[in-house]
Amino acid sequence: MTSKELQSFLDEKVELYNRPKFITTDPIYIPHQFQKKEDIEIAGFLIATIAWGNRKSILKNGQKLLQILDYEPHDFILNHTKNDFKACDGFVHRTFNAEDLKYFLTALKSLYQKYESLENIFAQHLPEKNLQESVHHFKQEFFSLPHQKRTEKHVSDPLKKSAAKRINMYLRWMVRQDSKGVDFGLWTKISPSQLSCPLDVHSGRVARKLGLLNRKQNDAKAVLELDNNLKKLDPKDPVKYDFALFGLGVFEAF
Template sequence: MTKTELKDFLDAKVLQYEHPKFLESDPIQIPHRFSLKEDIEISAFLTATIAWGNRKSIINNATRLMNLMDNAPHDFVTNHEAHDLERLTDFVHRTFNGRDASYFITSLKNIYGLHGGLETVFAMEAPKGFQQSSISSFKKKFFELPHPARTQKHVSDPMRGSAAKRINMFLRWMVRPDDTGVDFGLWKQIGTDRLSCPLDVHSGNVARKLKLLLRKQNDAKAVAELDKNLRKLDPIDPVKYDFALFGLGVFEKF
């Protein structure tokens, strides 16, 4: 397949899968339940944090987490008292438990109260260039409060070799335009050209079959390699191809 043929093929798949119907089975449906910017980004961040494993389970547990926050995530984050976190004690999604959830809420209160919110932190910490190094900087700020050591594993660090799939997915949701009603386009301080593909087993396998990725591990080096090749197809919005790679892998078993 030539570069032109590959681009035409993937562009067609983007059009096929970047569609509101995509919301029916994807965790991105959770933040779509809200209209306030801060509610959307907080619910999106928490949903993305637990977005591994069975997608039905992710959606069910993210729904439960929103219910525990009275379906007003920004109000709960900014106004909760320590005793309010007791309701999270029994929450669990795979290895993410109530202690983790409590710290995430506490840290988000700090982020919004002292640092201007999630968008400001990601934008301020980001140097010129791609977004991956800013994820590492964000993690440092997110864990600047006393925290359980175990909770750090729930925020990946590309500078330590991680593909950071879930944070890259969250950034895609926030930054890419909402033209098709899937992503939100809420954040204006970060350009789509700085985003990286949320690499997982499905998109990775498809990328290898299409010769967009040679590295066998799904790690930070693989993300960098895939970034380079996707930017050759669209330097302005390379992450739109996440829909094509994911759709081909999950829905078409490509």
């Protein structure tokens, strides 16, 4: 397959899978229940954090998160007290438990009081080519309050070789300008060209079969390799191909 043929093939798959009809079966459905920017970015961050494993379980626990937040994420984050944390008791999604959630809510309150938006945190350390350094600094800021060491594993750090799949997915949601109405495009201080593809088992397998990725491990180096190859196909919106790679892997068993 030539480069032009590959681009044409992937563009067709983007057109097929970048559609609102898939929203209700995807974690992005959770923030799509809101209109306010801050509600969307808070709900999006929390559901992206637990977005691994069975999709039905992710969505079910995502709805539990919204219930804990009284379906007003921004208001809850700004105004909650420790007494409100009782609603967190018993929450668990795989290894993410109630204590992790309580810290996340505490950290988010601190960050919103200081920065007003999560966008401002990522934008303050903005490298030219990609956001991996921004993700690293975000994690440092996020865990600047006293916390259990185990909670740190729920935010990945690409500077420690992680593919950071969930945080890159979240950034795609917030930054990518999407005429189809799937991704939100709420954050304007970051360019879609700086986004990295959310690399997981499915997208990695498809990318290797298509010759877009040679590295065997799904790690930070693989993300960089895939990003560089996707930018050759579309330098302005490379992560649109996440829809194609994921769709081919999950829905077509490519």
